[in-house]
Amino acid sequence: MPDSQYVIAAVLVAAAVTWALRALPFAALMALRDSTTVQYLSTRMPAGVMLILVVYCLRDLPLTHTRSLATAAALAVTVGLHLWRRNALLSILGGTAVHVALASTVLAR
Amino acid sequence: MRIRSTVVDRESATPPNARAAFKDSLGVGLAFVPLGLAFGALVTQSDLPWWWAGLSAALVFAGSFEFLLIGLVIAAAPLAAIALSAFLVNVRHVFYALSFPLHRVNGRLGKVYSTYALCDEAYALTTDEQARSWPSPRILWLQFSLHLYWVGGSTAGALLGSLIPDSVTGLDFALTALFAVLALDAVRNLRGDLPTPALALLSALAARLLCPDQLLLAAFALFTAGLLTRRLTTRREPSHA
Numbered sequence: 311m312p313d314s315q316y317v318i319a320a321v322l323v324a325a326a327v328t329w330a331l332r333a334l335p336f337a338a339l340m341a342l343r344d345s346t347t348v349q350y351l352s353t354r355m356p357a358g359v360m361l362i363l364v365v366y367c368l369r370d371l372p373l374t375h376t377r378s379l380a381t382a383a384a385l386a387v388t389v390g391l392h393l394w395r396r397n398a399l400l401s402i403l404g405g406t407a408v409h410v411a412l413a414s415t416v417l418a419r
Numbered sequence: 420m421r422i423r424s425t426v427v428d429r430e431s432a433t434p435p436n437a438r439a440a441f442k443d444s445l446g447v448g449l450a451f452v453p454l455g456l457a458f459g460a461l462v463t464q465s466d467l468p469w470w471w472a473g474l475s476a477a478l479v480f481a482g483s484f485e486f487l488l489i490g491l492v493i494a495a496a497p498l499a500a501i502a503l504s505a506f507l508v509n510v511r512h513v514f515y516a517l518s519f520p521l522h523r524v525n526g527r528l529g530k531v532y533s534t535y536a537l538c539d540e541a542y543a544l545t546t547d548e549q550a551r552s553w554p555s556p557r558i559l560w561l562q563f564s565l566h567l568y569w570v571g572g573s574t575a576g577a578l579l580g581s582l583i584p585d586s587v588t589g590l591d592f593a594l595t596a597l598f599a600v601l602a603l604d605a606v607r608n609l610r611g612d613l614p615t616p617a618l619a620l621l622s623a624l625a626a627r628l629l630c631p632d633q634l635l636l637a638a639f640a641l642f643t644a645g646l647l648t649r650r651l652t653t654r655r656e657p658s659h660a
Contacts, residue, residue, distance in 0.1 A: 312495055317471050320492045320501050324485075325478040327505035328512070333534035335516035343522070350650050351643065352518030356546045357609050358619030358646070359514065360602035362638045363539060365623035366483075367595040369634055380589065388596040389603065398446030398600045405596040406453055406589075413589030 380417040384409035440560030443550075447540050448568045450597040451482070455572020457590035458485060460580030462573075465493050472577035476570040480536055483594065484508040511639050515542045525555040536562040538569075543601040548608050618645045 342348045368385075371378045388405030392398070455476065462472040467489065475485050484505055491501050519542055524533045541562045544550060553561075606616050619642050626637035 312467075312492060314468070316495070317467060317492055318474070319498060320488065320496075321471070321475050321478050323498050323502050324475075324481075324488055324505040327502050328479055328481045328484065328509045329535050331506065331509045331512045332515070332537040333531075335513040336519075336521055336534065339516045340522075347647070347650055348517055351646055352546075354609065354612070354615045354646055355514060355518055355643075356543060357602065357605035357616055358622075358642050359511070359639070360539075360543060360598050360605050361616055361619040362623045362635065362642060363483075363598040364595060364602055365620070365627060365638070366635050367598060369627055369631065381592065381595070384589075384592050385595065385599060388599050392600050392603050398604075399449050401600050402447075402450040402593060402596040403453070405599075406450075406593045409592035409596075410587060410589040413592075414587050418586070418588070 377417055380409055380412035383412060436556040437560045440557045441564055443544060444561050444564035447544060448565045450593050451568035452572040453590050454482060454593040455569050456576035459573040459576020460583050461489055462577050463580040465489050469577040473570055473574035476573035480538060480566060481509055511635050514639055518546050520545055523555055524558055529555060529559055533559060533562060536566050541565055618642060
C-alpha cells in the first residue's frame, strides 16, 4: 500500500488542477457572455458535450469481442427506457442492471 | 400583507429551493450511487485505504478522472504526472464556462463552491431548458446534493466493497448510462437541430480514430471548431437560439 502522505498529496494535486479548470475560464469568458456567437455555442454545446462523453465511455469497447454485446444490450435498454418513460433514474438503473447481469454471467470474460 | 409574504418567500426561499433541488437531482444524481459503489469497491480492491475513496470523492469530485487516479496512485506515479493527467481529462470543463449559469449564483462563497462542484452532471442539469428560472440557492443545493451522493456512494462502496463478490462486474456502466440519458435530454432541447448532434458524434469518432490518447480534448476542440464554422457560414439565416 502506498504511504498515506503520497495518496493524500495525489488527491490534493488532482483537486487543485480540476478546480482551476472549472473556475478560471469563467474569469476569461465573462466579458464574452453577451456575444451572440458565445450564445450560439452555449445553446448547442450541452448536447454535443454529453454525446462526446458517451463515446469516450465506449472508447475501449472491443467490437469484435462478445463482451461488447453486454454493453450494446445495456445501452439499448438505457436509451429505450429513456425514450419510453423519460425517467432518468429508471433508465440508468435498468441499463446498469442489464450490464451487471450480462457481464457477470453469460458474457463474463 | 399578501405582497409582503411573497417578498419574504422569495428572499428566504431556501427550504423550498432545497427540496426542489433535491427532486431535480434524484434522477441523475442517484446514478452516482452505483457508480460511487463501483469506485469505492475498486479503491479497496486496489489495496488503497477505505477513507481515500471518500477523500477523493469530496475533494476531486470528478468521477471519470477519479477512476483513472486509482491506477496512477497504485502505480506511484509522480505528482507532476497526476497533475498532467488531471489537466488532460478535465480540460473539457473550460468549455462549460460558456453556458453554465454562474452569473445567477450569488455571493463569492456561492460562486467558489459552484465552480468547485461543477461536474458534468451539474452542467447538464443547470443548462437544461427547465433550469432557466432556477435561483441561486436551487443551483447550489442541486450541486451539493450531487456532491453528497458521490461522497456517500464512494465511501459506502469502499466500506462494503469486500462484500461484493469479485464475479460481479459491470457496475461502471452507470457512467455510460448517465451520459446517454443526459445526451438524450440535451438533444431533445435542441428541438430538431440534428446537425449539432451529428457534428458531435463525427468529432468524437474522428478523435477516436486519429488521436485515441487524447480523445476528449480532440473531440471537444473539433466540435467547437465545427460549430464556429457552421455559425460563420450560416450567419445570414435567422438564429434558432
